[in-house]
Amino acid sequence: MKQAFVITLFVLIFTGTTNLNAADLRSVSPSAISQQDSSSKSGPIVGRDIYYGIEGARTGPPAPRLNEADYPTILGESRLVIWIVAQQHLYWVAFVLGTFFIVTLLEVWSLIGTRHPRAAAYDELARECLDLVMLAVAVGSILGALLSINLLALYPDLTTYLIRIFRPVVLVYGVLILAFTLLAYLYYVTWLRMSGGWQKWVHASLGVVVNVVGTTIAFLGNAWSSFMMSPSGIDESGRYLGTIWHVIHTAVWNPFNLHRFTSHVLCAAAVLAGYAACHALTAKRPEDRAHCDWMGFVMFLVLLGGLLTLPFGGYWLQREIYAYRQQMGITLLGGLLAWLGLILVMAMGLIYFAINYYLWQRITSMRGQSLAWATKWVFGLLALCTMVYITPHTFVMTMLELKQMGGQQHPVLGNYGVESAKSPAVNMMMLITAWSFILWRCSCASTRTVDVLRRLRISTLIFIVAGLNVLWLGIYGYYIPANVRVGLSVPMVATTFSAIVASLVVTRKMEAQELEKMDSREWGRLSVRGYYALLSLSILVVWIMGLGGYRRSSVRLFWHVNEIMRDASPWSYTHTTGFAANVMTLNALVFLLGLVGVLGLAKMGRSQGQGAYYEAATHRMDTLK
Amino acid sequence: MHFIEGFMPVQFLLELVGGVLLLSWILHLLERFGFPVGRFTKGVLVVVGGFIYFKYWVYPPMPFSILVTYMVVLLGATFLWASSSDTYRQEFKQPIVALLDAETSTMRFARSVLFILLPLMAGWTTWDMLQVKIVEPIELRTVGPAPLGSFQLHGKEIVLQTAKNPYRVNRNGVHDPHYLARTVRDEKSGWSWKVSIESDAWNADIDRFLLAAKEGGHIYFQECVFCHGANLGGRGVFQFALNPYATNFTDPGTLAQLQESYAFWRTATGGINIPTEGFPWASTMPRMEEHLSTDDIWKVVLFSYWHTGGVPRTWD
Numbered sequence A: 001m002k003q004a005f006v007i008t009l010f011v012l013i014f015t016g017t018t019n020l021n022a023a024d025l026r027s028v029s030p031s032a033i034s035q036q037d038s039s040s041k042s043g044p045i046v047g048r049d050i051y052y053g054i055e056g057a058r059t060g061p062p063a064p065r066l067n068e069a070d071y072p073t074i075l076g077e078s079r080l081v082i083w084i085v086a087q088q089h090l091y092w093v094a095f096v097l098g099t100f101f102i103v104t105l106l107e108v109w110s111l112i113g114t115r116h117p118r119a120a121a122y123d124e125l126a127r128e129c130l131d132l133v134m135l136a137v138a139v140g141s142i143l144g145a146l147l148s149i150n151l152l153a154l155y156p157d158l159t160t161y162l163i164r165i166f167r168p169v170v171l172v173y174g175v176l177i178l179a180f181t182l183l184a185y186l187y188y189v190t191w192l193r194m195s196g197g198w199q200k201w202v203h204a205s206l207g208v209v210v211n212v213v214g215t216t217i218a219f220l221g222n223a224w225s226s227f228m229m230s231p232s233g234i235d236e237s238g239r240y241l242g243t244i245w246h247v248i249h250t251a252v253w254n255p256f257n258l259h260r261f262t263s264h265v266l267c268a269a270a271v272l273a274g275y276a277a278c279h280a281l282t283a284k285r286p287e288d289r290a291h292c293d294w295m296g297f298v299m300f301l302v303l304l305g306g307l308l309t310l311p312f313g314g315y316w317l318q319r320e321i322y323a324y325r326q327q328m329g330i331t332l333l334g335g336l337l338a339w340l341g342l343i344l345v346m347a348m349g350l351i352y353f354a355i356n357y358y359l360w361q362r363i364t365s366m367r368g369q370s371l372a373w374a375t376k377w378v379f380g381l382l383a384l385c386t387m388v389y390i391t392p393h394t395f396v397m398t399m400l401e402l403k404q405m406g407g408q409q410h411p412v413l414g415n416y417g418v419e420s421a422k423s424p425a426v427n428m429m430m431l432i433t434a435w436s437f438i439l440w441r442c443s444c445a446s447t448r449t450v451d452v453l454r455r456l457r458i459s460t461l462i463f464i465v466a467g468l469n470v471l472w473l474g475i476y477g478y479y480i481p482a483n484v485r486v487g488l489s490v491p492m493v494a495t496t497f498s499a500i501v502a503s504l505v506v507t508r509k510m511e512a513q514e515l516e517k518m519d520s521r522e523w524g525r526l527s528v529r530g531y532y533a534l535l536s537l538s539i540l541v542v543w544i545m546g547l548g549g550y551r552r553s554s555v556r557l558f559w560h561v562n563e564i565m566r567d568a569s570p571w572s573y574t575h576t577t578g579f580a581a582n583v584m585t586l587n588a589l590v591f592l593l594g595l596v597g598v599l600g601l602a603k604m605g606r607s608q609g610q611g612a613y614y615e616a617a618t619h620r621m622d623t624l625k
Numbered sequence B: 001m002h003f004i005e006g007f008m009p010v011q012f013l014l015e016l017v018g019g020v021l022l023l024s025w026i027l028h029l030l031e032r033f034g035f036p037v038g039r040f041t042k043g044v045l046v047v048v049g050g051f052i053y054f055k056y057w058v059y060p061p062m063p064f065s066i067l068v069t070y071m072v073v074l075l076g077a078t079f080l081w082a083s084s085s086d087t088y089r090q091e092f093k094q095p096i097v098a099l100l101d102a103e104t105s106t107m108r109f110a111r112s113v114l115f116i117l118l119p120l121m122a123g124w125t126t127w128d129m130l131q132v133k134i135v136e137p138i139e140l141r142t143v144g145p146a147p148l149g150s151f152q153l154h155g156k157e158i159v160l161q162t163a164k165n166p167y168r169v170n171r172n173g174v175h176d177p178h179y180l181a182r183t184v185r186d187e188k189s190g191w192s193w194k195v196s197i198e199s200d201a202w203n204a205d206i207d208r209f210l211l212a213a214k215e216g217g218h219i220y221f222q223e224c225v226f227c228h229g230a231n232l233g234g235r236g237v238f239q240f241a242l243n244p245y246a247t248n249f250t251d252p253g254t255l256a257q258l259q260e261s262y263a264f265w266r267t268a269t270g271g272i273n274i275p276t277e278g279f280p281w282a283s284t285m286p287r288m289e290e291h292l293s294t295d296d297i298w299k300v301v302l303f304s305y306w307h308t309g310g311v312p313r314t315w316d
Helices: A002-018 A030-036 A078-112 A119-154 A156-165 A167-189 A197-229 A244-248 A253-282 A286-324 A326-333 A338-367 A372-390 A399-405 A419-444 A450-479 A482-487 A489-506 A510-518 A528-554 A577-606 A610-624 B008-032 B039-057 B064-082 B086-101 B105-130 B208-223 B260-269 B294-308
Strands: A046-048 A055-057 A559-561 B150-153 B156-159 B181-185 B192-196
Touching (some): A078 A253, A119 A167, A119 A286, A156 A167, A156 A559, A197 A244, A253 A286, A253 A528, A286 A338, A286 A419, A286 A528, A326 A338, A326 B260, A338 A372, A338 A419, A338 A528, A372 B064, A372 B086, A450 A489, A528 A577, B208 B294
Antiparallel strands (some): B181 B192
16 A cells, blocks of 8 residues: 555654654643743743734744755755645645545435436446546655655754644644545445445445545645744744644634635546546547536536635635735735736636636537527626736836826726725626526527526526626725725625526526436537637646645745744745746646546546446446436 | 716726627617628627727726737637637638638739738838837836835834824724724615715814824825825826826725725835835835824824725724
8 A cells, every 4th residue: 555655654754753742742731830930041931822812831942043054955946846846746635635525526416316317427427536536646645745755855944843833733634644545445445335225325425524534634734834824823932832723723724724625626626627628529439528528517517616616715815814914915915926916817817718618619519509699798798807807906017108197006997906896807707607607507498488588588687687786886895995895795795696596596497408408419519619618727727726826825925934933045035927937837737747647547447347337327326216 | 088087997897888789789780781790890890999999098098018918808708709609600710711712803802912911011020029129118016015014113113913003093092993984874785884074174172083184284295295296196296207106095996905004114114115025116205204203104194094085904
């Protein structure tokens, strides 16, 4: 068991380095210690938490003060090495954990909807995804061990300090990785054995447990990076104060967790959608193309669901960062990293274009031109929203242009540069995308009956009203104080979600028609452009993940642990935007190339017996009905 | 022209939507009267119309970088629309294919012209690019540079995360970020929020807040008005001598979205003391710490918010 070996190595490294002493983990009363050792020459033994403000017993050494000689230079720029290895580890972990979530979702869905005509196919799809991801579990584990070794070798003082702080977490982390690997393997090998009757429910429950363990691992890993950004549970010198929960539960930990979880699902859905698109493009048999087309569509739906929540999660994260330290907020949104933020929103705009393009390829491949009149509004309004979304607060311009403008802000376009304009723009883009989705649902109806048209009109009206409300809230935000304006994002989000839910309810009865219709004749008819749209979506999502991670990490600037432990290495400057973009692209390419190899190997292993499994799954579903 | 003060951003969007609606209506009428317009021509009309609007209608002129960005978005959206279905795609590419392939006399002539013009245009572009031009470099700078966690002012350390304006207090002497703001309640939604009101600072003898705002106003009109202007709009008499211009405080994207401690820090330390974490920056703001006391800086910041009707950003 390669994974078990890697994990054992990982645990040994950490426990060996930390020189764990059980006595250090004891809970000690601060006041008792203070009385016992008030004459200590090393300063007061009770410290005050820099974030929570409560007192605790100092149980560790202070954060080390480093100089340039404390950083070994083995492979050139150590920061770059860590950046690449950490990003690869995060990519693979995101793919693995996200895929396990999707697999369990599909399995539970196939169990709940056993009467569904495609229940067996969903179960088969879940199994197919599981086949694809199992090899990636090993890759993720190996990269994790490689990251740990690199951290210890290149940043020994920082890593040792963090391990001292996180000692209890390191142990739990190691145990959980071991548990995850064993449970994931158990989940995989028992798929066929536990495929009937109540055993299938037990198997699905096992999937839920795997996901819970995996998500816990991700959250604990997140605690390290969120501690480095917004430390708590320590005093002003960086000494641990005895309460590990305070170290984990920092100011930005929860928004990080939400963001991390969503990005895992998005990454997995994007990768699997891209995989399906590639195979559909190269499929030689119509039934293979139809299967890949359907698989791509299912993953697209997961991607769409995740993507609708991601901007809100991102907004919450930014808000919490800003509230924690205005310096970080300004660096991210208006300062050094704002240009990367601008590239991020440009990529988000491209994602919305790609989603709508894919949906319209689906619609017109099924219904021809009957709904094509709407495309000019969809792409026209998307263009308008994208323009607002990507307009920066400070323009790139010459001084002559600055003088022509008559001030630092353009009087017409300058107002688009702040969050008050971005929030309505992204909400409008979501509404337009949801409208395209509803039109797709309507296009699935076997005939354009009066009922379908009526439902379509009601849905369209809902979206128009919602759009006007979002627009109004956006304009109104300019006339009220900033702290109230931030709160306006809540009614905006509520409006968007309400409109989406209401329109889904209005068009709900078309589901049956849609599924009957879509079964065998329609899949595989998507144009080549549609597959390329899907492929571009997967590449964009992967690239954006790298960009978001870089922004989050580099916002600390020259701190290892913000305001506690300074980065004294020669690489404590922020890279140029161009260099950073090149490294992100390199990371995305390495990951995608790695995926080609790993998924190719997994597919080779799966190529035999696919039909047999599908027949078995169909038979099983028949027995469940 | 043309843009109405206070309505400009919305007007821009409405005009663009209105332009598309007008174009659709005209094309519809033409089709109805037997003069259908091809999809390629429609696409060209949208892109050319957009360019004319962005380049010549919007005033003051938008910087080249924004113009290019908008045109790329518009061009991309037009291509996506034109290829959103197989029928559209066929219609869209038909004139292009005809130009390259058809054997009618008109097309042959058009083809000849195109194949003469294309290399000429390529040659001219290359020649133009090789010309040595003396132009100002473009700048990638930030208006709001990131501050330090704390800084020294007149021998004292000011922690920006927690620093509060000592004059932003209510009549009980308690710090109140929304003091002298009136509560507005929306009956439909049930929400209430506060907006600042204009108060008569000249009769402010008993109110510490208004008294400080009044004193801040005196300081402002002695020290700041020359650059930031009489209505704080960044249009002082020295404006055209500065590069970059002074900040317009009436813009909701400047003072009103910042914490008061940030405005205090920028006023005190000016452009020359912006730290490395604030890079890339450019600022002509002088170091007011050399001219004003700490209290005076707080007062002038208070006045700036009070005069523009803004409330500092808080996280309550």
